[in-house]
């Protein structure tokens with residue numbers, strides 16, 4: 001490499017906002033900045049990167065207030081470099097540098113493979129901005145994953161990015177760009193590298209992951225991954241109802257390593273609102289789809305996303321959402337108050353009264369919480385398998401995930417991190433389960 005070897009003492013602090021794909025991107029950015037060691041403390045850093053989220057207004061605002069705090073660190077340490085990556089970087093570009101002059105670097109989600117060259121510009125005293133959607137595949141320009149230190153047992157793996165669906169509320173098609181899939185061979189290589197480093201579970205990531213078409217369909221990719229020795233569990237997220245094809249549903253029945261958990265956002269239970277959201281499915285077609293998925297895998301735990309207070313949503317529309325949630329019985333569901341995103345079609349439509357939207361959000365969350373508790377409670381007494389991820393707070397306790405993605409605390413555990421342990425669930429708490437090992 002032509003890059004001069006950097007000071008090995010340098011420290012990098014990365015703060016990640018938003019979705020799992022940002023978590024994955026942060027790892028890849030850290031790996032690409034050779035010569036920097038990660039630090040957990042911003043005060044110790046020579047370079048700070050905020051990997052940002054633009055999905056809702058509050059997420060973007062948080063970035064600017066955090067940058068205000070980081071600026072103070074720079075006053076104390078003038079050589080500190082501050083960078084903004086991710087979707088706010090993409091959406092706001094040079095505006096970030098204007099609004100916060102302490103920022104040295106702005107890099108979008110599709111150009112961060114150029115980070116080492118940008119860092120060199122910073123070391124030369126310059127500032128660097130890159131929010132291109134380059135032709136080249138950033139992943140092909142990033143270092144392989146084989147060299148990294150031993151990893152946690154569960155890892156994310158991006159297989160698809162971007163979105164061509166243009167839901168009327170969403171910034172993703174603008175910040176992440178058009179839908180692109182990584183070639184299956186590269187995904188399989190990366191998965192093998194991760195497994196060599198101790199990974200036993202991968203979650204395949206994509207904004208529309210089930211639209212994957214990297215020379216294979218997602219179902220074919222899942223089956224190919226299932227053949228990798230040592231890789232024990234496969235998950236994927238986030239899916240769109242319209243891309244849930246028969247073969248992928250069949251994979252839930254025939255591929256043991258594919259975990260019985262599916263995040264399938266519907267956003268609303270009202271056809272009138274779904275139409276305005278440009279979702280191109282109905283509440284009824286979503287319900288039928290879930291029936292088919294449950295026929296293939298009866299114990300599957302469903303998860304979803306909902307937006308309340310979308311422009312022109314009436315109380316009757318909202319009731320239709322409550323009805324749909326009642327029918328599905330979600331193990332997990334995430335509900336958000338509609339947030340106006342500049343440049344998206346819904347931003348131009350008549351907005352719902354914010355107090356009314358708050359009230360709906362509370363009512364929906366109460367229903368979701370009740371369903372989640374019921375499903376957690378139904379796990380008590382059941383025999384599950386946990387992938388152990390870390391030590392618990394209490395002595396002798398280990399923490400991991402069940403096949404259904406529940407966090408499980410194992411008391412008096414003999415298992416080590418990375419073990420797949422058979423357990424019996426003994427109790428259900430608000431956000432987790434307690435278990436003992438089956439020996």
Ligand code: 5AD
Nearest residue numbers: 169170265305306336337338339341
């Ligand atoms: N306002 C509120 N929630 C939104 N989401 C996406 N865009 C918006 C918005 N403008 C939610 C959707 C999506 C999840 C990731 O975030 O529910 O599925």
Ligand code: SF4
Nearest residue numbers: 018019053054055087
């Ligand atoms: Fe946030 Fe969406 Fe970008 Fe992920 S893709 S970082 S959730 S705006």
